[in-house]
Every structure is written in structure tokens, then in C-alpha cells.
Amino acid sequence: MALRVLIGCKRVIDYAVRVRVKPDKTGVVTDGVKHSMNPFDEIAVEEAVRMREKKIASEVIAISCGPAQSQETIRTALAMGADKGIHVEIPNADMSVFQPIHVAKILAAVAKKEKIDLIIVGKQAIDDDANQTAQMTAALLDWPQATFASKIEKAGDDLAVTREIDGGLEDVKVKIPAVISADLRLNEPRYATLPNIMKAKKKPVQKLSPKDLGVDISSRIKVISVEDPPTRQAGIKVDDVDSLVAKLKEKALI
Amino acid sequence: MKSTRQIYSLSRSARSYIFGSQHLAPLLCRSYAAAAPATTPKKKSVDKKPAESDSFAFNLFRGKVALSQVLPYPVKLEGEMQEHVQMIVQPAEKFFSEINDAMANDANEAVSPESIEHLKNLGAFGMLVPEEYEGAGLGNLGYARMSQIIGENDLGLGIFVGAHQSIGYKGILLYGTKEQKEKYLPDVATGRKYAAFCLTEPSSGSDASSIRCRAVPAADGTHWVLNGSKIWISNGGIAEVMTVFAQTPVKDPATGQTKDKITAFVVERGFGGVRNGPPEKKMGIKASNTAEVFFEDCKIPNENVLGEVGQGFKVAMNILNNGRFGMATTLAGTMKHCIGKAVDHATNRTQFGSKIHTYGAIQEKLARMCMLQYVTETMGYLLAANMDRGVLDYQVEAAISKIFASEAAWNVTDDAIQILGGMGYMKECGLERVMRDLRIFRIFEGTNDILRLFVALTGMQFAGGHLRELQKALQNPASNFGLLLGETAKRAGKYVGLASVDGTLSANVHPNLAKPAQLASMSIQAFGYSVEEMLVRHGKNIVDQQFLLWRVADAAIDIYGMVATIARASRSLDANSSSAVMEENIVKLWCNIASERVQRNLNVLKSAKDAENFSIMSQISQEVCELKGIPASRNPLGF
Numbered sequence: 056m057a058l059r060v061l062i063g064c065k066r067v068i069d070y071a072v073r074v075r076v077k078p079d080k081t082g083v084v085t086d087g088v089k090h091s092m093n094p095f096d097e098i099a100v101e102e103a104v105r106m107r108e109k110k111i112a113s114e115v116i117a118i119s120c121g122p123a124q125s126q127e128t129i130r131t132a133l134a135m136g137a138d139k140g141i142h143v144e145i146p147n148a149d150m151s152v153f154q155p156i157h158v159a160k161i162l163a164a165v166a167k168k169e170k171i172d173l174i175i176v177g178k179q180a181i182d183d184d185a186n187q188t189a190q191m192t193a194a195l196l197d198w199p200q201a202t203f204a205s206k207i208e209k210a211g212d213d214l215a216v217t218r219e220i221d222g223g224l225e226d227v228k229v230k231i232p233a234v235i236s237a238d239l240r241l242n243e244p245r246y247a248t249l250p251n252i253m254k255a256k257k258k259p260v261q262k263l264s265p266k267d268l269g270v271d272i273s274s275r276i277k278v279i280s281v282e283d284p285p286t287r288q289a290g291i292k293v294d295d296v297d298s299l300v301a302k303l304k305e306k307a308l309i
Numbered sequence: 310m311k312s313t314r315q316i317y318s319l320s321r322s323a324r325s326y327i328f329g330s331q332h333l334a335p336l337l338c339r340s341y342a343a344a345a346p347a348t349t350p351k352k353k354s355v356d357k358k359p360a361e362s363d364s365f366a367f368n369l370f371r372g373k374v375a376l377s378q379v380l381p382y383p384v385k386l387e388g389e390m391q392e393h394v395q396m397i398v399q400p401a402e403k404f405f406s407e408i409n410d411a412m413a414n415d416a417n418e419a420v421s422p423e424s425i426e427h428l429k430n431l432g433a434f435g436m437l438v439p440e441e442y443e444g445a446g447l448g449n450l451g452y453a454r455m456s457q458i459i460g461e462n463d464l465g466l467g468i469f470v471g472a473h474q475s476i477g478y479k480g481i482l483l484y485g486t487k488e489q490k491e492k493y494l495p496d497v498a499t500g501r502k503y504a505a506f507c508l509t510e511p512s513s514g515s516d517a518s519s520i521r522c523r524a525v526p527a528a529d530g531t532h533w534v535l536n537g538s539k540i541w542i543s544n545g546g547i548a549e550v551m552t553v554f555a556q557t558p559v560k561d562p563a564t565g566q567t568k569d570k571i572t573a574f575v576v577e578r579g580f581g582g583v584r585n586g587p588p589e590k591k592m593g594i595k596a597s598n599t600a601e602v603f604f605e606d607c608k609i610p611n612e613n614v615l616g617e618v619g620q621g622f623k624v625a626m627n628i629l630n631n632g633r634f635g636m637a638t639t640l641a642g643t644m645k646h647c648i649g650k651a652v653d654h655a656t657n658r659t660q661f662g663s664k665i666h667t668y669g670a671i672q673e674k675l676a677r678m679c680m681l682q683y684v685t686e687t688m689g690y691l692l693a694a695n696m697d698r699g700v701l702d703y704q705v706e707a708a709i710s711k712i713f714a715s716e717a718a719w720n721v722t723d724d725a726i727q728i729l730g731g732m733g734y735m736k737e738c739g740l741e742r743v744m745r746d747l748r749i750f751r752i753f754e755g756t757n758d759i760l761r762l763f764v765a766l767t768g769m770q771f772a773g774g775h776l777r778e779l780q781k782a783l784q785n786p787a788s789n790f791g792l793l794l795g796e797t798a799k800r801a802g803k804y805v806g807l808a809s810v811d812g813t814l815s816a817n818v819h820p821n822l823a824k825p826a827q828l829a830s831m832s833i834q835a836f837g838y839s840v841e842e843m844l845v846r847h848g849k850n851i852v853d854q855q856f857l858l859w860r861v862a863d864a865a866i867d868i869y870g871m872v873a874t875i876a877r878a879s880r881s882l883d884a885n886s887s888s889a890v891m892e893e894n895i896v897k898l899w900c901n902i903a904s905e906r907v908q909r910n911l912n913v914l915k916s917a918k919d920a921e922n923f924s925i926m927s928q929i930s931q932e933v934c935e936l937k938g939i940p941a942s943r944n945p946l947g948f
Binding site for chain 2: 071086091126127130131134247248249253255
């Protein structure tokens with residue numbers, strides 16, 4: 056049983072960029088801002104590529120939903136070792152209201168179309184921190200889910216997954232097909248090397264639209280306003296422990 | 310106006326000065342110019358038409374606005390190449406932020422083995438080498454982008470990989486036979502072997518044609534035997550493949566006489582007779598290996614001659630010319646890094662109740678830093694783009710970019726340290742390392758002093774050729790009426806002043822930049838006129854007027870910076886890019902400052918006061934040299 060694995064790769068504003076809110080408060084500035092692959096998705100790609108190297112997986116397909124530049128994100132996944140790419144093009148204008156539910160529907164549709172056995176996505180994207188795609192995709196497909204994975208191993212025909220949960224680790228076993236979301240400690244993603252970048256250039260990338268997959272991406276929500284987080288208020292200095300305790304009591308903090 | 314005869318003699322003597330090698334000359338300039346691929350006249354034929362060129366810098370010396378290589382700003386990557394470069398940029402940036410430790414490399418005086426392994430995987434040792442030879446196949450613009458990342462992070466590492474490919478094996482890329490490329494490029498492009506460029510010798514620095522390393526053909530004619538030594542060779546202690554320059558006996562087919570001429574060789578350490586000294590202790594770029602290299606009866610097979618026998622000087626100068634754009638883009642990255650540090654501090658540090666970036670003293674520094682970074686970056690990428698599209702006569706632009714970049718980076722780093730104050734002076738901050746690393750850029754690969762003379766003399770040599778043409782026309786006005794009419798109109802305009810400033814620049818840039826464009830046009834015209842006046846006034850003695858040539862070069866540098874940045878910002882304004890407003894401001898500032906400085910420098914050329922200053926400086930210098938420094942008796946206390 057060698058699995059066909061689908062990996063979600065989201066193009067996000069690079070983690071090192073200081074995000075700025077647009078003056079009209081409809082979103083954040085993305086023009087001319089450095090983007091890269093969502094770090095949790097990189098972990099997902101790495102895991103899938105390792106599974107293929109261990110012959111657990113037969114083919115690794117990287118999918119990204121987004122504007123034309125998402126192709127770059129897919130190329131990065133291909134350079135890391137994914138076999139082929141699927142780019143579901145979402146016009147830039149629709150990106151601000153493009154939500155996890157739409158991605159989940161697209162992933163579900165592609166999973167059926169490509170006869171996928173396993174979907175791995177990052178547990179959340181570092182831009183919207185929604186943490187919904189894996190769960191909703193599993194629900195739409197009616198597949199088992201193993202979220203926040205820090206270890207994935209083959210156990211007979213199933214997968215044994217260690218999940219990071221509040222206060223510890225949880226071991227679960229999932230039947231295939233399944234949806235897994237990758238947590239931080241699952242692995243350390245590799246660096247793309249030049250020979251692999253060269254190879255990636257020759258790998259196929261299929262372009263689809265949500266319509267091709269029968270997915271309606273009309274918006275269910277409306278962004279009312281995007282605000283900067285409030286700046287931290289200045290603190291005060293206290294002279295001794297007694298006044299500290301008094302102040303804390305006064306503010307009803309203890 | 311002086312007679313035609315004098316103009317002739319100027320051109321001839323300047324030419325023998327610049328191109329000849331038969332006389333001892335105090336400068337290297339003559340030889341640098343020999344690298345000019347498109348404009349080098351093969352013979353000193355007096356009747357030859359003056360060389361034509363589309364180079365902006367060349368034409369500047371005639372007061373002519375030649376924009377085809379500058380406007381529209383030609384820097385762009387498209388399609389597959391753009392994707393390819395982007396793919397490599399991402400892991401490269403990640404490598405520097407997560408793996409490489411510039412401070413540790415500096416302290417250990419070596420790039421860590423882990424970093425080297427990653428650099429190999431990234432293709433960083435073969436960025437310009439075609440894919441068929443296992444390189445990254447980036448092209449010059451791709452290399453420019455990568456070098457900028459390196460410059461932002463680790464200049465010592467930059468010299469390690471730069472000396473390897475930008476000069477070390479560049480000769481094989483440019484001049485290698487198919488066999489030489491097949492034999493050497495895969496090994497060096499992947500970093501399995503390191504390369505070095507061996508030109509400098511103990512007695513031969515700027516005056517590169519005076520090298521003493523010598524190779525003679527073996528009696529049986531199967532190989533050459535090389536003897537001599539080279540100093541300050543980057544990667545000299547680790548290189549397996551070296552581009553070595555040595556004197557070789559060459560027979561002149563015309564006269565039958567045998568004379569020594571320089572030939573380039575590809576020397577493998579394995580040939581035997583190659584040794585190196587211990588790593589030199591340096592001020593900066595400590596992560597790169599610098600060592601003396603000795604050749605003792607080193608046997609070089611005939612097929613390892615690089616280029617033609619006797620053509621080594623041209624090979625050396627073309628390699629250096631070819632690598633200069635990378636210094637500009639590297640240092641643009643360095644400045645970006647320094648600006649980031651300074652801004653971070655200025656926006657967080659509170660003194661006298663306000664963040665220090667709100668004070669004019671800091672604002673002026675930050676603005677100047679941004680301006681210098683922008684001009685450098687603009688020049689570096691422009692040069693790379695022109696090289697990618699096959700422009701050959703870029704040697705003056707390359708020299709300008711190297712001079713400007715290395716001095717701009719020094720000033721920007723200095724200002725960054727000043728803004729950070731005590732923090733900037735601390736080792737932990739990292740800027741002191743940058744400053745130490747930077748210093749060498751004004752010295753190596755052609756000192757800025759020599760390159761200034763090169764810029765001025767190469768340009769004037771070009772202008773001199775055209776002036777001579779005009780002089781000829783004056784002798785026979787009837788048959789050259791058209792030429793004269795054009796020149797008269799041009800000259801009349803100059804004397805009248807602003808009225809007839811060439812409008813081609815203003816007409817072709819974004820309207821917001823009309824004023825900077827006008828300032829640039831005025832500077833170009835004034836420059837051309839000053840050059841002509843200088844040529845007429847000083848005749849063949851121009852080559853000895855170093856005080857003046859220095860000012861000519863500075864003016865040329867400023868003007869080139871003006872036109873290049875106007876072109877770039879104009880493109881950004883046309884595209885309504887998010888940085889357009891800032892770029893427009895930077896260009897306005899730069900053109901105001903630069904045009905004023907151009908005016909001042911050109912005024913110096915004919916000012917009696919400045920002539921007096923130069924004469925005084927000569928005297929002071931001579932005196933201090935005779936006294937071997939400042940004597941103790943000159944202390945105000947008298948002892």
C-alpha cells in the first residue's frame with residue numbers, strides 16, 4: 056500500500072516581515088511584501104517527502120490556492136521533493152474573503168479527483184491563524200482526522216499519529232484515507248538544493264479554477280475592519296513587595 | 310584653440326600612454342584601457358575613424374547624452390529565469406538567517422564546514438556557470454541578486470565565494486576552450502575544488518603589467534615552466550585551480566624580436582611546484598583565506614594556456630571588469646543591512662524625551678544612507694543587465710560602480726555606527742565587523758585611486774578621438790560642412806548656456822522627474838565642455854594632471870549616478886509601484902546634491918585658487934616625504 060499524498064501549501068506573508076495594516080483598514084498591505092510558504096505547510100511537505108523516501112507514499116502532490124504568485128510556493132514544494140503541483144487560481148480581488156471553508160472544499164474535491172489516500176496540511180497558516188482547514192476537509196470527506204501531529208508512523212494498514220495536545224501528547228491511530236495537520240515538532244524541513252531546484256523546474260504544475268472543481272468561492276463573511284493590535288500601555292514601578300501586593304489587589308488581579 | 314597638430318600629438322601620446330606598454334609609466338591606466346573590448350583600436354592608425362560607442366559614460370565625455378543603455382532602465386528578469394532566480398533566493402536567505410553565523414566565521418577566520426556544505430547545495434560556487442557544467446546558470450542579474458543577499462549577511466563569506474567565481478575561474482568561463490571548460494567548470498562550479506585569481510606580486514600591485522612571474526616553454530615544447538610568487542591571493546591556501554598570470558617570451562612576427570608579454574594559465578595545484586604561505590592576518594574579511602602562493606618549476610601543459618599567448622593582460626583586465634558589478638550589488642546589500650540596523654535603533658531609542666529618529670541630525674543621516682544605497686543598487690543592477698544583454702563597452706561604468714559602491718558603503722556603515730552610538734561600537738552589534746570587512750573594497754580589484762584615473766583617461770581618450778575628427782574638418786571646411794554645422798550649433802549652445810540644454814533626457818522620463826533630468830542634462834553638457842577645454846589646454850600633459858583627473862572622474866561618477874537613478878525611478882513612477890514616491894524623493898535629493906558637486910568639481914578644473922592649492926599640496930607632500938614624516942621639532946612645544 057503506497058499512498059497518494061496531497062499537501063496544502065499556502066502562500067503567506069513571510070514570517071520575518073512586519074505586517075502593516077492598509078490605511079483604509081480593509082486588510083494588510085501585501086503589495087511588494089515578501090511572501091513565502093506557510094512554515095507549517097513546509098513541515099507537511101517535508102513529512103510527505105520523507106514518507107515517499109520510505110516508500111510509504113507513492114506520489115506527493117502539492118496544492119496551493121491563491122493568486123498567480125502561488126506558483127512560486129508550489130515550485131518551492133517541488134524543489135523540496137514533491138512530484139507534481141496543482142495551482143487553483145484565485146483572483147487577487149477575491150483573496151481577502153477567501154476562507155478555510157473554500158480551501159477545504161477545494162482540497163476535498165481534488166482528493167476525490169486525484170484518488171488521494173492522505174491529506175497533510177499545516178495545522179494553521181501564520182497569516183490568519185484560522186486552524187480550520189484540516190478539520191473541515193476531514194468533515195467534508197467524512198475521513199478520520201489527526202490534527203497537530205508531532206509524529207506519523209505506519210502501523211499496519213493504518214497510521215499511528217502522536218498529537219500535541221494541551222498538557223501532553225496523545226497517540227491515535229487513523230484508518231486511511233485520512234487528514235493530518237502538521238505541528239511544529241513533526242520534523243525540520245530541508246533546504247531546497249540547486250539540483251532539486253533544477254529538477255523542480257521540469258515537474259508538472261496543473262492549473263485549475265474553483266469552477267473546474269465545482270467549488271463556489273463566493274464569500275460567506277464580510278471583513279468590517281482590520282486594526283493594528285493596541286500598543287502596550289506603559290507600566291509603573293513599585294517600591295517594595297507590600298506596595299506591589301496592594302496594587303495587585305487594587306486592580307483585582309489577585 | 311590650439312592647432313590641429315597639438316591635438317594629434319595629444320591623442321597619440323595619450324594613446325601610447327593608455328594602450329602602450331613600452332614605456333615605464335607611473336600608472337596602470339594605460340593597461341586597464343586595453344581591456345576595452347569594443348573600443349580598443351588594434352593599431353595606432355591616425356586615419357582611423359574615432360571609436361563609436363553606445364556607452365553612456367563614454368559619450369558623456371563628449372557632452373553627448375547617449376541613453377540607449379540606460380533608459381528605459383533595463384533591469385528585469387522574465388519568465389523562467391525570474392522563477393529560477395526566485396527559487397534560489399529563498400533558500401539562500403534562509404541559509405543566512407538560520408545557519409550561517411557571520412560573527413563566528415569572523416572569529417574563527419574561516420567559513421564553517423556546515424555553511425560550506427549548504428553553500429554547495431545552493432549552487433553558490435557556480436552561480437554563473439551554465440547548467441551543462443553543473444552550475445546554477447543564473448546570468449549576471451541573478452548573480453547580482455544573490456550577491457546582494459551575501460552582502461547583507463557576511464562579506465567574509467562573500468569574498469570566499471566571490472574570489473572563487475567572480476575572478477578565480479571567471480577566466481575559464483570567459484576565455485576557456487571547450488576542453489578547459491569541460492575539465493574544470495564542473496569541479497569548481499560545485500565547490501568540489503576551489504579557485505583563485507593570481508595576479509598581484511610583491512613588486513606589482515596597481516601596475517599589473519610589471520609582474521615578474523615568468524613561464525618559459527620547455528625545451529621539448531610540450532609544456533611551460535613557471536617560476537615566481539604571488540601575494541595576497543584570496544583562497545590562495547585552499548585553491549586547487551588557479552588562474553595565474555606570468556611573463557612569457559613572445560616573438561613579434563613583424564620585427565622578429567622576442568619580448569616578454571603576459572600570458573594567462575590555468576594552473577592546478579597538482580602540477581607540482583605549487584606551495585602557499587600561512588593564512589595572512591587581516592583587518593577584515595577574515596573568513597576568507599588570503600595567502601602567498603609560490604611557483605617553483607611548476608610544469609603547465611600547453612593546453613592550459615588561457616586565451617592566447619601574450620594576451621594575458623587583456624584576459625586579466627576583462628576578468629576584473631567583468632566582476633565589478635558584483636561588488637556594487639554586494640555592497641548595496643551591505644548598506645541595506647546597515648540601514649536596517651540604524652532604523653531599528655533610531656525608532657526605538659529615546660533621548661531627551663523623544664525617539665531619536667525625530668531629530669534632524671538622525672534624519673539627515675538616514676536620508677543620505679538611503680540615497681547612497683539607492684544609487685549603488687541602481688548602478689550595480691544596471692551594469693549586470695547591460696552585460697546580460699551583450700553590451701561590451703561597459704568598462705567605465707564598471708569602474709564607476711566599483712568606486713561609488715565601495716565609498717558609499719563605507720560612509721553608510723560609518724553613519725550607521727554613529728546613529729547607534731556606543732552600541733554601534735560594540736562588537737556584539739556586528740557593525741564593526743562590517744566596517745572592517747568593507748575597507749578592502751576600496752583597495753582590491755583595482756584601487757579606487759587607479760580606477761578614477763582610468764575613468765577620466767579612458768573617457769578623455771575617447772573624447773580626444775572625436776575632437777581630432779573635428780579638427781580635421783576645420784582644415785577642410787568645405788567638404789565637411791555638415792559635421793561643422795552640427796558641431797557649431799552644439800558649441801554655440803554651450804556658450805550661451807541653459808537655452809539649448811539637451812532635452813532628450815527630460816522628454817523621456819516621468820514628468821515628476823523633469824527637474825532632476827534637467828539638472829543631469831546641464832551637468833552632462835558642462836562636463837563635455839570642460840573635458841574639451843582640458844584636452845585643448847593641457848594637450849599631451851593631461852595624463853600627468855592627477856589632481857584634475859580626479860575631479861573629472863568624480864564629476865563623471867556623479868553624473869552617471871544621476872542619469873541611472875532617474876531612469877530607474879522613472880520606471881517605478883510609470884508603473885506606479887509602491888516605492889515610487891520614496892524613489893522620487895531620493896532621486897530629487899541625489900540630483901540636487903550631485904549636480905552641485907559636479908559644478909564644483911568642474912569649476913576646480915580652471916580655478917586659479919585650486920591650482921594654487923594643488924601646488925601647495927604637492928609641496929607639502931614632497932616635504933613630508935623628504936623629512937620621512939613629521940619631525941619631532943614641529944611639536945608646538947618644540948620637542
